Amino acid sequence: MDNLTLGRHISGQFNAELESIRNQVMVMGGLVEEQLNSAIEVLTSQDLDMANKIIGTDKSVNSMEVAVDEACTRIIAKRQPAASDLRLVMAIIKTITDLERIGDVAARIARTVIENRNKKSPPLVSVENMGRHTVKMLHDVLDAFARMDVDAAFKVYQEDAKVDREYESIIRELMTYMMEDPRSIPQVLNVLWCVRSLERVGDRCQNISEYIIYFVKGKDIRHINHDEVRDLLAK
Amino acid sequence: MDNLTLGRHISGQFNAELESIRNQVMVMGGLVEEQLNSAIEVLTSQDLDMANKIIGTDKSVNSMEVAVDEACTRIIAKRQPAASDLRLVMAIIKTITDLERIGDVAARIARTVIENRNKKSPPLVSVENMGRHTVKMLHDVLDAFARMDVDAAFKVYQEDAKVDREYESIIRELMTYMMEDPRSIPQVLNVLWCVRSLERVGDRCQNISEYIIYFVKGKDIRHINHDEVRDLLAK
Numbered sequence: 001m002d003n004l005t006l007g008r009h010i011s012g013q014f015n016a017e018l019e020s021i022r023n024q025v026m027v028m029g030g031l032v033e034e035q036l037n038s039a040i041e042v043l044t045s046q047d048l049d050m051a052n053k054i055i056g057t058d059k060s061v062n063s064m065e066v067a068v069d070e071a072c073t074r075i076i077a078k079r080q081p082a083a084s085d086l087r088l089v090m091a092i093i094k095t096i097t098d099l100e101r102i103g104d105v106a107a108r109i110a111r112t113v114i115e116n117r118n119k120k121s122p123p124l125v126s127v128e129n130m131g132r133h134t135v136k137m138l139h140d141v142l143d144a145f146a147r148m149d150v151d152a153a154f155k156v157y158q159e160d161a162k163v164d165r166e167y168e169s170i171i172r173e174l175m176t177y178m179m180e181d182p183r184s185i186p187q188v189l190n191v192l193w194c195v196r197s198l199e200r201v202g203d204r205c206q207n208i209s210e211y212i213i214y215f216v217k218g219k220d221i222r223h224i225n226h227d228e229v230r231d232l233l234a235k
Numbered sequence: 236m237d238n239l240t241l242g243r244h245i246s247g248q249f250n251a252e253l254e255s256i257r258n259q260v261m262v263m264g265g266l267v268e269e270q271l272n273s274a275i276e277v278l279t280s281q282d283l284d285m286a287n288k289i290i291g292t293d294k295s296v297n298s299m300e301v302a303v304d305e306a307c308t309r310i311i312a313k314r315q316p317a318a319s320d321l322r323l324v325m326a327i328i329k330t331i332t333d334l335e336r337i338g339d340v341a342a343r344i345a346r347t348v349i350e351n352r353n354k355k356s357p358p359l360v361s362v363e364n365m366g367r368h369t370v371k372m373l374h375d376v377l378d379a380f381a382r383m384d385v386d387a388a389f390k391v392y393q394e395d396a397k398v399d400r401e402y403e404s405i406i407r408e409l410m411t412y413m414m415e416d417p418r419s420i421p422q423v424l425n426v427l428w429c430v431r432s433l434e435r436v437g438d439r440c441q442n443i444s445e446y447i448i449y450f451v452k453g454k455d456i457r458h459i460n461h462d463e464v465r466d467l468l469a470k
Contacts (some may be wrong), residue, residue, distance in 0.1 A: 032418070058239075059458075061366070062457070062458035063458070065457070065458075066455050066457065066458065069455065070455070073321060073322075073325055076311060076321060077316075077317045077318070077321055080315040081312075083312070086308060086311060086312055087308075090308060093325075093328070095333075097329075117396045133299070171424075175420055175421060175424065178417065178420050179417045179418070179420050182413065182414045182417045183414070185410055185413050185414050185420075186410060189406075189410065189427075192424075193431075196428075196431070220301050220304065222297070222300070222301065223297035223298070223300075223301065224295075
């Protein structure tokens with residue numbers, strides 16, 4: 001990271017501004033990670049206080065998104081960044097959108113738990129495992145973002161396929177559960193929406209890993225396949 | 236639009252570049268609208284040729300997203316836009332992300348139809364109606380984008396609540412269908428995913444209407460409620 005953007009600007013103030021925005025993204029990311037982690041927890045603990053807290057935190061995450069977005073637009077207008085500075089700002093603008101949506105998923109899971117309290121739920125062990133897996137992906141991609149570490153980002157990028165396989169397996173499991181006990185369908189559907197959202201969290205972590213690779217390598221790797229990405233990173 | 240950005244740049248070349256990017260967005264939007272419209276059609280017609288065509292078109296949409304994104308980054312680096320020009324570029328960067336994802340939804344629906352050919356499907360009239368509704372929203376928001384018309388954008392913004400109500404009603408309908416015939420669960424789930432994706436198309440059209448309002452009014456209205464948005468627009 002340092003040799004890419006920092007320590008080479010004539011304006012120390014510009015450095016400080018870029019650094020401040022990156023810090024805000026890390027704070028926002030940390031909050032979203034905490035939210036998602038708590039959401040997976042309430043899914044099994046049914047802790048309604050914690051569920052309400054997650055929903056409350058979502059407002060802070062939303063405000064952070066707007067604040068970072070404004071800071072990015074301001075820095076573009078004022079500092080006219082080019083090359084890797086501009087790519088960094090672009091990567092940040094996209095990253096915060098995905099982070100905000102992951103926060104929405106956590107809030108949605110919390111709301112589902114509140115709406116379905118006291119109702120019989122299908123077994124949630126595999127959902128919890130998948131949830132933990134996405135929390136880990138989010139943690140790792142934020143870590144990769146902090147260090148602008150392409151290799152770490154590529155690991156997260158590949159991890160998404162595993163989450164997709166877990167997702168498929170859980171869907172089959174829940175489908176069997178519904179077919180065996182049709183009265184459980186409404187409850188199972190609520191769980192299904194949570195599982196679907198968690199699968200999307202994996203996609204969003206993969207998106208963030210793509211922005212990191214875009215920033216460092218200067219190449220947009222969305223919509224190209226894994227092998228091509230691997231070749232690019234080997235260069 | 237014209238009095239906001241066009242005809243007041245010293246550089247006629249800059250105007251031409253901005254105009255060219257806007258045109259690319261309109262072409263991309265038109266293609267996505269066509270894709271979504273065809274996807275709703277194949278849902279009932281089961282026309283596999285058309286389904287394959289939709290999946291093929293998704294690649295063009297993806298390339299367009301990358302091309303417009305690059306053009307936006309280039310114009311920022313080269314022209315250092317400020318004020319409403321910069322807001323326009325930012326609005327475009329966000330708009331194309333949502334358009335690309337709407338294209339993904341169309342491709343996903345087409346894939347679902349191919350995977351489930353010859354299988355008994357639940358009744359799809361209400362899904363088709365909801366689908367048509369989202370196509371209309373997309374059409375209207377692209378129209379609002381072309382003219383940068385805030386009032387038209389706000390109409391789309393409000394329309395999303397209706398799509399949400401249609402969605403809730405279809406979910407209840409499909410749930411009853413599954414409970415009455417548990418063997419239908421796998422097929423109904425496939426339809427449920429399509430319905431869920433269509434509901435997200437409504438959200439994405441609402442997002443685009445927010446970017447239009449941001450561009451014209453200079454105010455970020457994400458995460459504030461409908462009444463506040465109305466007050467802002469009345470000013």
